[in-house]
Amino acid sequence: MIGGGVVGLSATVELLRRGTEAVCYERDTPMAERSAGDSRVFRLAHAYPDMVELAARSRRLYAGWGERAGVPLIDDVGTVVGGEAAGGWADAMAAAGAAHEIVEPGSPLLRLPGPVTGPALLDPSGGVIRVDRVRAFLVAAAGAVRQVTAETIEETPTGVRVVAGTATDDFDAALICAGAGTPDLAAAVGVDVPPALEHHVRFSFPLRPQAPPSPQCLITLGGPGDPGTYQHRAAPGTWAVGADVAPAAVAWDLGREAAERASLAVVTDYVARELPGVEPRAVDRLYCTHNPDLSDGLQFLRRGRVLVVHGENLFKFAPLLGEILAQACIDGSTPADAGPNRH
Numbered sequence: 001m002i003g004g005g006v007v008g009l010s011a012t013v014e015l016l017r018r019g020t021e022a023v024c025y026e027r028d029t030p031m032a033e034r035s036a037g038d039s040r041v042f043r044l045a046h047a048y049p050d051m052v053e054l055a056a057r058s059r060r061l062y063a064g065w066g067e068r069a070g071v072p073l074i075d076d077v078g079t080v081v082g083g084e085a086a087g088g089w090a091d092a093m094a095a096a097g098a099a100h101e102i103v104e105p106g107s108p109l110l111r112l113p114g115p116v117t118g119p120a121l122l123d124p125s126g127g128v129i130r131v132d133r134v135r136a137f138l139v140a141a142a143g144a145v146r147q148v149t150a151e152t153i154e155e156t157p158t159g160v161r162v163v164a165g166t167a168t169d170d171f172d173a174a175l176i177c178a179g180a181g182t183p184d185l186a187a188a189v190g191v192d193v194p195p196a197l198e199h200h201v202r203f204s205f206p207l208r209p210q211a212p213p214s215p216q217c218l219i220t221l222g223g224p225g226d227p228g229t230y231q232h233r234a235a236p237g238t239w240a241v242g243a244d245v246a247p248a249a250v251a252w253d254l255g256r257e258a259a260e261r262a263s264l265a266v267v268t269d270y271v272a273r274e275l276p277g278v279e280p281r282a283v284d285r286l287y288c289t290h291n292p293d294l295s296d297g298l299q300f301l302r303r304g305r306v307l308v309v310h311g312e313n314l315f316k317f318a319p320l321l322g323e324i325l326a327q328a329c330i331d332g333s334t335p336a337d338a339g340p341n342r343h
């Protein structure tokens with residue numbers, strides 16, 4: 001496993017559970033890049049029925065992880081999807097046979113720090129992924145992660161060779177799951193992964209006392225006055241908001257600082273206008289790199305004994321990816337892509 005984010009750790013833990021030896025290389029501390037922070041949105045709701053089905057499988061597997069961890073890993077608050085495109089997402093949930101409901105603005109079923117502007121989709125299986133708990137569970141279950149940068153990966157006649165630091169090790173198979181490091185590592189074994197990056201920042205704001213005590217997560221799909229956002233309860237008393245900021249304002253070449261400034265302005269303006277239950281005063285932020293050419297979806301590529309996985313919003317699929325990737329590492333198969341960016 002090259003990469004000790006949530007994907008690499010999930011695959012490592014599953015391989016170990018099946019009695020297969022596995023080594024996870026991580027250049028930093030585990031889950032310190034795209035998997036950093038304390039919380040994420042879980043939802044069955046997606047634009048595509050296959051993604052809804054995969055999320056439903058992942059939800060069940062999260063429950064199993066929670067039993068092993070001795071603590072629930074998802075806060076069962078539900079997720080609301082607002083915006084004109086929400087009807088299409090409801091259709092995808094219906095096609096996948098997933099429980100859902102369309103609710104009108106003002107419905108007593110809504111528990112949000114601000115109003116929705118039109119009919120919204122209620123996904124009762126959604127909730128807040130407790131990243132802090134997932135990290136503790138995975139790090140304990142994965143055992144020792146090799147804290148070193150994997151420099152090269154190459155196929156040999158009998159397997160795969162990984163050079164990391166001063167060590168060279170041979171394996172039967174390798175999985176590249178290195179997040180922002182994936183395109184370079186994959187290119188070295190002849191696999192083409194979209195390399196584009198942009199900056200993304202999620203900000204946290206204090207919840208006002210009048211906000212509902214156990215708010216649902218909220219995804220807004222964009223429209224007049226709405227840049228497209230994801231929102232959820234984060235650290236106690238805070239509400240996290242990330243927005244789809246105009247590409248020109250978060251382009252890679254602008255640098256992180258300028259992108260963070262532009263993102264803060266967009267998100268704070270949105271909070272001030274749309275969320276009366278939230279103070280428009282950011283108290284925390286979580287930065288990550290993001291690939292603008294990808295959206296919700298899972299992509300798998302294989303070259304011989306090396307499998308590459310990439311995609312966006314992978315946290316909600318972590319236990320499912322663990323199963324799928326472990327199986328593929330063992331039997332040499334290539335899992336099927338899902339979502340909009342199929343190869």
Ligand SMILES: Cc1cc2nc3c(=O)[nH]c(=O)nc-3n(C[C@H](O)[C@H](O)[C@H](O)COP(=O)(O)OP(=O)(O)OC[C@H]3O[C@@H](n4cnc5c(N)ncnc54)[C@H](O)[C@@H]3O)c2cc1C
Pocket residue numbers: 002003004005006007008025026027028029030031032033034035036040041042148149150151177178179180181182185200201202230242286287288289311312313314315316317
């Ligand atoms: C602010 C924010 C909000 C998000 N919201 C959601 C959400 O609500 N729901 C959701 O499902 N997802 C969400 N995501 C996305 C989700 O968190 C990521 O898709 C997921 O964590 C990616 O995990 P990963 O293991 O692929 O990548 P990473 O966590 O980045 O792990 C890759 C690891 O590989 C390591 N690495 C790279 N190169 C090398 C090398 N050569 N040698 C050794 N190690 C290497 C890196 O150090 C890194 O730790 C969000 C992400 C962020 C940052």
